[in-house]
Amino acid sequence: MREKSVGTVKTEYFTFAKHPHELRLACGKLLGPITLAYETYGKLNKDKTNAILVEHALSGDSHAAGVYEGEKTSGWWDALIGPGKALDTEKYFVICSNVIGGCKGSTGPSSIDPKTGKPYGLDFPIITIADIVKAQTHLIDHLGIKKLLGVIGGSMGGMQVLQWVASYPERVASAIPIATAIKHSPQQIAFDEVGRQAIMADPAWCDGAYYEKLERPEKGLAVARMIGHITYMSDKSMEEKFSRRLKEKEYSFKFTADFEVEGYLRYRGDNFVKRFDANSYLYITKAMDYFDLSEGKLVPEGKHTDVRFLVIAFKSDWLYPSYQSQEIVRQLKIRGMDATYCEINSTYGHDAFLLEVEEETRLVKHFLDKTFYGYDVVKGRET
């Protein structure tokens, strides 16, 4: 079943908030025009009740499934999106868009500032997860969808899922936040901050105004990414993948990469800078750090919502430890909401949300089917 793919896909672009209809951001500033790069898989049904919005993580993009013409690598969640898969494109219409602030086709700090005709750089306003989701509502409107059957995502994707419920509960039938948190802990902020410091310490960063220069802050961004990669794996998964294996037969007695794990990190760092913008890294991590739906903000008191929840965490995930997912469930239960919690016994660490395909498929497939077939998506009534 899971070998099937959605096949060849193409990224599309939707532009909104054209002057004077600019988007008001949480910081108070206006942003526009805004372009969202997005992809869709499957077909929207006549009633427009089978749409599932997939939210990507920090370094993700709109290319969640399928392959681009002439290319071989499939989208970042291809294992979960396709005919017969967790997000079954034979039943559902799946949408994924690149976040604002990003660098994969949606408006971000590397986009042209209409006021200057040059890339924004640090003139791009600080955005929040609420802003990211607000922008997505325009895309959903554009597609003619009133209410999403589901919103699903891991890590920062999970924050967007929670934000959809907090901001637009009437537009979501079910929510699947995976390996995420209701707010960043100081440790999570700390890791993000060190990544930002690594970028800003790179003289090639030039206060964010590097787009028209020969050099880019690649070394700083590579260091930030290496830190990230350590936090995405678990102690155990690193042991299983690398142990203390050497790249050569013996210690080099030099500052080269002696251990395979060192080679892996350097490789990952070097590769990342080819496909990601350093300023986007700053903006998106800041949005994650600002995210805080604790203290009743996830489901404001008195605001009725019947969104069904499937909350998934992974045992070895120490970056988004399971107690944070349990806290989401606790907040939902306080408001009497329908929430199921599943902790998957994985050793992959935070990366598990990309790797534990079988377990996730079982859980998500059943949950979505129950929502779609046992539920009136538009009216929220059990049928």
Next chain:
Amino acid sequence: MREKSVGTVKTEYFTFAKHPHELRLACGKLLGPITLAYETYGKLNKDKTNAILVEHALSGDSHAAGVYEGEKTSGWWDALIGPGKALDTEKYFVICSNVIGGCKGSTGPSSIDPKTGKPYGLDFPIITIADIVKAQTHLIDHLGIKKLLGVIGGSMGGMQVLQWVASYPERVASAIPIATAIKHSPQQIAFDEVGRQAIMADPAWCDGAYYEKLERPEKGLAVARMIGHITYMSDKSMEEKFSRRLKEKEYSFKFTADFEVEGYLRYRGDNFVKRFDANSYLYITKAMDYFDLSEGKLVPEGKHTDVRFLVIAFKSDWLYPSYQSQEIVRQLKIRGMDATYCEINSTYGHDAFLLEVEEETRLVKHFLDKTFYGYDVVKGRET
């Protein structure tokens, strides 16, 4: 009791391996002359059987206790060294020396290379924990001590403790490795490697030849130190210390330090570069990564030793998780050695070895007394 201090102290210097008596290192190269900066507290007894060697961690130095004349800040383990304290200077003679490769008075990459008359920089040979300990034996010889009553240290200090037993079991009566490992795991190597990459990514690093330049790789070293600080604390201790408290009343919507934890990390990073040499950071972390006394190397088969062990770990320490201390104990038990394991229920993370003073005092004091009074230090016989 514990308010007592050893009082005013002075760092002393011992130079050995003067040409042609150079020290042969694990890499095969010769190093010399070598100076060791060291301090001693308490008095060596007539039989020279009351000496305890304290081993410092990555960023430590020989100033373990007391205060320098005219200064107020006491040594890094002052809480454990002094009259009536864990290492009771009324009974014991306590020694602490800065490791070779360091930058606090002992020979390291910032020292003058006698061959060129200039600082070594990257011409300094890669050193190992075995080399560090080998150098210490010269100091112990110089002090006229045949056998140490105890060797004690946390983190990299604990590695040196283990190395003493592996290399010179006949010269150690008891060993107290704290919050350490028999070998670095890939995760530990990974964190070190990212720190090194941060330093080497700084253009001011200049392949290690920055000593005579105006600028030093301060930004890279600060990032390395910030990463370190995250790993020294636990998720919980960060939550207790900072939570999500802001420095100002509201989000700045800028890339300044919004959260207290960000301010803390920046402060710690900036402070560290004033007192530590970036090349030393590279050399010492590499020595830690190379360290591996697994597979019977801690106590080689057939090599009789009756060193008594007290192995201490901390529950919330995720940088040197307690399973690594348990592995040390397992290796010792396989060889039928006398080893006691204590896991302290601390929330401080790896920093606990510097902070859990009461628990450590209780354990260490009793253990050392039992070794000293119930044991013939020189002959290794129970009395």
